[in-house]
Amino acid sequence: MAKNKTNETEANVIDFINSYVDNDQKKEDSFRLIELMREWSGFEPKxxxxxxxxxxSYHYKYASGHEGDxxxxxxxxxxxxxxxYVHCQEQDSEHLFNELGxxxxxKACIYVKKLSDINIPxxxxxCKTTIEYVKKNNDCAC
Structure with a gap:
């Protein structure tokens, strides 16, 4: 079985943004997303x-036997x-996409150019719907 490529690391989030992001607006939006997602999830960024x-984080296991975090x-x-990475399968959240911007x-994520393009509330x-869905449907370390 294939090993997961995306695992939690010890790399520094701030160092990553400062070295990887070369656009000032994207850098500013990245730091704002960190603030927001920290607040909404209650977890520090990793x-x-x-x-x-x-x-x-959460642990998932597919019917195929593939599992990971x-x-x-x-x-x-x-x-x-x-x-x-906030998209969930709850049908109740589908109406929110009409208001997102x-x-x-x-299937796995939402793509946005900049935060000003979307409705933050x-x-x-x-995000909160995604967290609740994951808590109900997976082994969650939350």
């Missing part, structure tokens, strides 16, 4: 793999857009 900043919520300040979505609701 690096996961080389580019993901995560908050809290992942952050409850998190983000990565990628070059093209932020990857926000300018974004793209995949709606992002908060999505």
């Amino acid at each position: 690096m996961w793999g080389s580019t993901i900043i995560g908050f809290g 992942a952050p409850l919520i998190g983000f990565s300040p990628r070059k093209a857009a932020f990857s926000l 300018k974004f793209k979505i995949s 709606i992002l908060e609701k999505l």
